[in-house]
Amino acid sequence: MLDKNGIAQRIAQEVEHGQYVNLGIGIPTLVANFIPEGIDVEFQSENGILGMGPFPFEGEEDADMINAGKQTVTLEKGAVLFDSATSFAMIRGQHVQLTILGAMEVSETGDIANWKIPGKMVKGMGGAMDLVASADNIIVAMMHTNRAGESKVLPKCSLPLTGVNCVKKVVTNMAVLDILPEGGFKLLERAPGVSVEEIVAATAGKLIVEGEIPEMNLG
Amino acid sequence: MLDKNGIAQRIAQEVEHGQYVNLGIGIPTLVANFIPEGIDVEFQSENGILGMGPFPFEGEEDADMINAGKQTVTLEKGAVLFDSATSFAMIRGQHVQLTILGAMEVSETGDIANWKIPGKMVKGMGGAMDLVASADNIIVAMMHTNRAGESKVLPKCSLPLTGVNCVKKVVTNMAVLDILPEGGFKLLERAPGVSVEEIVAATAGKLIVEGEIPEMNLG
């Protein structure tokens, strides 16, 4: 099983040289720490940064320089600042090529739910609905099951949706899954020490297992 | 009869303190020369200036500083530069409060034609269609008749339209006319030395003449 950093590390392998990437709150934020040398990417923060850098050194925090998670951040060389409308023009216009975000549930047809639990919790969708409706490539980073041990990898989402038919890949603490255009989770890789049987047991949606499933290579 | 400068001078009386104003090519451009002391207005040029100033002194022309008529201009103190999309956001969003433009024909219902003579001339509408569809107050500056002596103040435009039901006032070399909401040109003022009979003769559209018609006061 992977921890959050492990999930982030595995997702970092999906990031391609020259991509503009939006990282959601939580596990996705950690992905920035694992981008290999030589892969040039720029991180977009939807509150108005392109070329977001690491957290500031202590004492150098600036209230006017935060990311979409409201954390203090810095800028990389060549960064740009802009307003929210311009930011979502970049997102909606598919100039941001890769979106990595968390989810409460993902369905075998690529639907995602991550903003509301009726009657219990409503944080709002923030920029997630724009992001999942727009980017060509959307990767979900999440735990395979919830705290009650129930699968989050489902035939159909039970919670209010954030987007439909949009998620292309899911990386969990147990597996890497492609979502096929015709529906279904295709098992690509197992997390270290996790068996195919365990993944089958933890996956409620249609799982496609073909041939030998390799263990993730986390270098 | 007024000349072009006279028309511009009369129109300048319509400009109110605190207004943002767009001046079209030709006679409207001259209006800027007649704004009285104490009336603060800012001129918008739709190619990207708010706070347009006079022409530059000789030798100070800048190829990167032109107005919508492609003439070299300068900036007033406090001016701002922006792109074409932002410029028309100002216009379409009715932040530019007054538009003064030329016309080939105006109708008694406030239609205007000024961009095309089928088979003969097509310059294009430029920003005129956005301007007349948007501003609350639209004043047309033109000669009362064309070179052939035919009235340009018509029951209905014969040329392709630039906008419908939009012109509020017409100032010509002969008269000041309000266009009434219910249709018709209401004669407000005569140009110096021009009789009501002459205006009636030169106006093809429905002209409403009530009571004594004063001569323009050009100070």
Next chain:
Amino acid sequence: MAMNKLVSGVEEALEGVHDDMTFMLGGFGLCGIPENCIAELRKRGIKNLTCISNNAGVDDFGLGLLLQTRQIKKMISSYVGENDEFERQMLSGELEVDLIPQGSLAERCLAGGAGIPAFFTPAGYGTEVGEGKEVRMFNGKPHILEAALTADFAFVKAWKGDSSGNLVFKGTARNFNPPMAMAGKITVAEVEELVPLGELDPNFVHTPGIFVQRIFQGASFEKRIEQRTVRSKN
């Protein structure tokens, strides 16, 4: 000659606000929020407000201050976490909440300011947000029709500004301020620093003064940091 939008302070700037009005408030989280205007709205005690703002502040700062006093009837936002009182009022039904995708919120304000009454966007199709909205396919992809937003007053916070209302923002404090500045019937700008007319470079103004009706120097700015996050020097 440039127009003079300068008012004496927040009291004059908020002349004409009253119960039942719709306000836009710039800011993202607590970054770039119109602190002085919010404080004055609280002081005036006007009620039944509809507030359009990306977030709803925290319990004791930002719009949270107007939630405490129950002045807000309805919030139109994209993300409202980090605020317990908000969640309580919403789940109990005391507070109406219209949640909107963040990009649609920004674009709807921009459209409101730009005279675009409606536009199509893919965001929210197939979700609660799309319910009851017109759907149309473009390039093989479903889109929903979203309407422009405007407000009786828009309150924005800028870094620098001049008497004609030209504004410059700093860092990520820009966020929703420029699109909202365009969409207010009356837009009020509070600035950290009022500069003499002519000092702002015309080529680098973020919000042209035409969008701003009143401007004043804010008396004070707390500029609270919501998530102070740092790394060590090693």
Next chain:
Amino acid sequence: MAMNKLVSGVEEALEGVHDDMTFMLGGFGLCGIPENCIAELRKRGIKNLTCISNNAGVDDFGLGLLLQTRQIKKMISSYVGENDEFERQMLSGELEVDLIPQGSLAERCLAGGAGIPAFFTPAGYGTEVGEGKEVRMFNGKPHILEAALTADFAFVKAWKGDSSGNLVFKGTARNFNPPMAMAGKITVAEVEELVPLGELDPNFVHTPGIFVQRIFQGASFEKRIEQRTVRSKN
């Protein structure tokens, strides 16, 4: 680490252009036009081009150069006066011309770049421009539905730019360049001055590099003035 969009010059920048493509070209009149790209398009002799540009240049400069050589099949513009050869080709039917209100042209490019496939505008209602387009009332006023524009290549001209494609424009040479930069599948920027990465103030960049795929320093810029107008010092 910022992306590197720098190419060696106009030849490399235009790799992949060919007959029958749709191009956007920034500029207003002769102000802010991509002179180097236009010269290279003429040199390559590619034909049947659709050019989206606010104007069509003058007889011997700007897009007029491509009209002389009959490389343009169709122009999409708002104003095409000041060009006799253009008028001749248009009135004789050799050249297809789609005339669009200037604001709609700018907004349609912006929309194309921003993932908004269509929007309503009042401009052109009741005119030839509105013919065949959907009409809808908003706030008691008729509006027409306009579609986004995109292009195979967008050619823009900036004052300063860096290797990651961040651009700054000067004066009124900004005009259509920023919205068109957003709407090109491949956007090529020619700049008067290439500056080292980090030299442009992140707070004052007009076009973020994400919209630009290739950038190069223009070999030369004539920057011709169309209407030299001056006043005397008295």
